Amino acid sequence: MRYTKRIKNLGLSEKDFxxxxxxxxxxxxxxxxxxxxxxxxxxxVSFRLRKMGERGLVKxxxxxxxxxxxxxxxxxxxxxxxxxxxxxKVTNYYSLKNIDSIIVKILKNKSNERIxxxxxxxxxxxxxxxxxxxxxxxxxxxxxxxxxxSVGVSSVKNIKLLENYDKxxxxxxxxxxxxxxxxxxxxxxxxDMIIVYKDFIYIFNFNEKSVVEIESSSFAKSMKSIILALQxxxxxxxxxxxxxxxxxxxx
Numbered sequence: 001m002r003y004t005k006r007i008k009n010l011g012l013s014e015k016d017f018x019x020x021x022x023x024x025x026x027x028x029x030x031x032x033x034x035x036x037x038x039x040x041x042x043x044x045v046s047f048r049l050r051k052m053g054e055r056g057l058v059k060x061x062x063x064x065x066x067x068x069x070x071x072x073x074x075x076x077x078x079x080x081x082x083x084x085x086x087x088x089k090v091t092n093y094y095s096l097k098n099i100d101s102i103i104v105k106i107l108k109n110k111s112n113e114r115i116x117x118x119x120x121x122x123x124x125x126x127x128x129x130x131x132x133x134x135x136x137x138x139x140x141x142x143x144x145x146x147x148x149x150s151v152g153v154s155s156v157k158n159i160k161l162l163e164n165y166d167k168x169x170x171x172x173x174x175x176x177x178x179x180x181x182x183x184x185x186x187x188x189x190x191x192d193m194i195i196v197y198k199d200f201i202y203i204f205n206f207n208e209k210s211v212v213e214i215e216s217s218s219f220a221k222s223m224k225s226i227i228l229a230l231q232x233x234x235x236x237x238x239x240x241x242x243x244x245x246x247x248x249x250x251x
Contacts, residue, residue: 002082009212010078010090011055015040016048020057020071025080028061028070043160056191077214091112102211106197107142116196116227117152121185123193124158126206140172147178150201153230159237162246170190170250174243181234196223 003014012020022038023029029037035045049069052058057075060067071079081090106115128136143150159182162170192205199220203212 001058004012004082007082009080012078013048015044016052016204019045019048020052020075020079023058023069023071024076028063028068030066030068033196034069046155072139074212077219083189087139090212102202102213103139103195104142106195106200107139107148113198114149115148115150115152116224117150118188118190118194118227118230119152119154120157120188120190120193121157123204123206124155124161127193127204128161128164128211130206133169134141136165137169137172140169141146141177144172144176147177149179152227153181153183153188153234155185155188156234157185159242161247162242165246167247167250170247173248174240176239178234179238181231181236183230183234187233194223196227197248 003017007017018040019034022034026034026037031042031046031049035042038045049058049060052075053060056072057078058069059072060069060077078090130181165173191205193206195204199215199217201214201216201220201223203214205211
């Protein structure tokens with residue numbers, strides 16, 4: 001399969017893509033036979049698999065008394081799109097400026113459909129510390145103006161992060177129509193922050209300053225179901241009341 005500019009923009013080298021393509025053909029493989037088929041050093045293949053594993057592209061599974069590598073759904077979708085065999089559209093954005101613009105894009109796409117979200121603590125902490133307050137304030141105001149109902153799950157520790165926002169940002173956040181369940185971190189062990197809107201899934205990683213946009217009605221439907229299921233492990237809170245309490249402390 002040809003190595004394209006789109007694959008390069010996804011942060012994959014030519015060797016990475018060869019490994020993924022070969023694993024896709026094999027289904028699963030141990031490192032030694034995989035490296036022989038690719039005519040690459042075993043150590044090189046092992047290193048690249050570990051790195052792609054950290055990105056959620058591949059996974060290592062125990063089969064009997066040994067371990068084998070196989071593709072995750074994200075990598076399968078990349079391969080399928082290159083083949084032209086599915087309806088997935090995957091785009092990668094890298095700068096914090098683009099991450100801001102994606103959030104604005106979501107909200108400017110007017111619809112009465114609900115916005116679903118997953119907010120792990122480590123990503124929200126990075127979001128608060130890396131995005132300027134005036135940008136966060138503008139995003140909060142846009143959320144409120146669009147009047148979309150947001151439904152999701154958030155780490156119990158994220159409530160404490162409200163104290164890091166300035167008064168203007170908190171006031172813009174107040175009055176948003178949000179249904180949020182706070183979840184213990186052991187049930188919210190997600191690497192990335194996720195937003196699902198209509199047929200789009202946005203996977204944010206503020207540590208890597210990247211966001212992946214995926215268009216797929218079936219994937220979006222599955223993610224919405226996962227978010228609703230996760231609510232069973234949490235507690236529904238009144239976010240507006242939490243914001244009011246923080247505002248009182250800032251007077």
